[in-house]
Amino acid sequence: xxxxxxxxxxxxxxxxxxQRKYYIYRMEINEITSIIxxxxxxxxxxxxxxLLESVYEEVLYYRLTKRGLC
Numbered sequence: 001x002x003x004x005x006x007x008x009x010x011x012x013x014x015x016x017x018x019q020r021k022y023y024i025y026r027m028e029i030n031e032i033t034s035i036i037x038x039x040x041x042x043x044x045x046x047x048x049x050x051l052l053e054s055v056y057e058e059v060l061y062y063r064l065t066k067r068g069l070c
Contacts, residue, residue, distance in 0.1 A: 044056075
């Protein structure tokens with residue numbers, strides 16, 4: 001095996017590891033985003049429209065804290 005072949009194989013393995021880490025990272029991002037959207041929809045259904053934004057922020061913070069995201 002030449003040095004160039006070894007270098008190509010090593011680069012391929014590193015690239016696959018990086019892709020796997022990125023995939024796992026994307027899964028976490030998608031799960032977190034899903035939880036946030038679920039909570040926003042729930043809050044809007046329960047409280048309805050027309051309140052100040054700060055009220056929605058406080059309730060969202062409380063609910064996300066209960067779910068362990070804050």
